[in-house]
Amino acid sequence: MARFEVPEVDYTRYTNRQLAAVPLAVLVAALLVIGGFYAATGAPVNPGVEFTGGTELRVAVDGENPDAQIQSAFSAEPNSIQHVQGSDVVIVTFKEADASTDELETQAEQAGFDVRSVSSISPSFGADTQGLALVGIVVAFAGMAALVFAMFRTFVPSIAVVISAFSDIVIPLALMNLFGIELTLGTVAALLMLIGYSVDSDILLNDHVLRRSGGFYESTHRAMRTGVTMTLTSLAAMAVMAITATLFGIGLLSSIGTILVFGLAADLMNTYMLNLSLLRWYKYEGVAR
Numbered sequence: 001m002a003r004f005e006v007p008e009v010d011y012t013r014y015t016n017r018q019l020a021a022v023p024l025a026v027l028v029a030a031l032l033v034i035g036g037f038y039a040a041t042g043a044p045v046n047p048g049v050e051f052t053g054g055t056e057l058r059v060a061v062d063g064e065n066p067d068a069q070i071q072s073a074f075s076a077e078p079n080s081i082q083h084v085q086g087s088d089v090v091i092v093t094f095k096e097a098d099a100s101t102d103e104l105e106t107q108a109e110q111a112g113f114d115v116r117s118v119s120s121i122s123p124s125f126g127a128d129t130q131g132l133a134l135v136g137i138v139v140a141f142a143g144m145a146a147l148v149f150a151m152f153r154t155f156v157p158s159i160a161v162v163i164s165a166f167s168d169i170v171i172p173l174a175l176m177n178l179f180g181i182e183l184t185l186g187t188v189a190a191l192l193m194l195i196g197y198s199v200d201s202d203i204l205l206n207d208h209v210l211r212r213s214g215g216f217y218e219s220t221h222r223a224m225r226t227g228v229t230m231t232l233t234s235l236a237a238m239a240v241m242a243i244t245a246t247l248f249g250i251g252l253l254s255s256i257g258t259i260l261v262f263g264l265a266a267d268l269m270n271t272y273m274l275n276l277s278l279l280r281w282y283k284y285e286g287v288a289r
Contacts, residue, residue, distance in 0.1 A: 006228045008221045011276070016285075019277035023270050027167045030174035037177045045173055048182035049079060051130035053123035054095045055104055060088045060114035073111035074104060080182075085248040089116060135189045140192055141165070144199050157206050160278035163269040167200040172262040181255050190256040194263035201227045201271045209279050216283055224272060230269075235264040250272065 011019070038044045049056065061069055067081055070092055082091040094104060101120045108115050121129075144165060149158045169191055181187065208223035209216060242257025 006225045019273045023274040030171045033174035038105045045176055045183040049093045050183035050184050051126045053121045053126040055101045055120045057092045057118055058116040059108050074107050082251045083249045118123040131213050140195055144195055147210050156282040160275045161202040164202050164275045167270045168194050168198040168263050168267045171266040172259045186252045186256050190259040198267050202275050231264055231268055
């Protein structure tokens with residue numbers, strides 16, 4: 001039976017600045033992407049219909065090239081077109097400002113589509129939902145930070161976990177902009193999951209280094225054997241989910257899986273480069289001397 005072994009990294013070859021440089025550079029680049037997107041659109045990430053308000057139509061489309069038929073049937077540009085696997089049903093969404101619900105339903109019927117269902121979200125309700133989602137992320141992050149500081153009660157190890165978790169969220173947000181993934185309730189749930197994944201791996205590393213017996217590098221490798229295996233297993237599972245969901249046209253699961261893949265990959269980098277460099281500085285050069 002095949003067994004995965006985490007190789008022991010010779011961290012003595014690298015200075016703390018060298019270890020921290022890469023994750024910090026990636027974090028700065030991610031912040032620049034988010035800032036540029038905000039300057040161009042007025043939002044750090046492109047919000048979905050659930051947050052902006054809009055209309056969702058489920059229509060059955062006969063004939064070839066349903067996407068082209070949908071594009072030509074409506075006066076407004078569809079925000080997204082998703083095919084329901086194994087059927088001729090297509091889910092078409094429009095932003096609220098593009099057209100009214102009645103107008104879109106009429107145009108669908110005139111094009112010969114069988115309208116299965118129509119649902120709409122008002123802009124005010126979408127704005128309220130967006131506010132609640134953002135509050136949820138802030139509260140979760142603040143609660144995580146408070147818990148970490150309560151556990152370690154020292155500044156450097158605690159701030160290392162908080163910075164790593166912050167970067168684990170910011171990097172996927174920037175990649176969402178680059179890959180055209182919208183911010184929805186589903187993707188917000190994925191970001192909340194990333195907070196949990198990040199804190200888990202960072203606390204595992206900090207606990208082994210600060211509280212358990214053994215030298216710094218021995219404790220680090222012991223933590224990596226568990227942490228890297230755990231993260232790579234989760235990353236592989238999310239990658240399979242994202243690929244399968246894409247093949248079957250399940251847009252929400254595809255987006256969630258993709259975001260988690262981005263975040264888990266960022267977590268490996270931040271935990272075993274950024275967090276570890278701060279821990280090593282604390283152990284050998286900081287107040288722990």
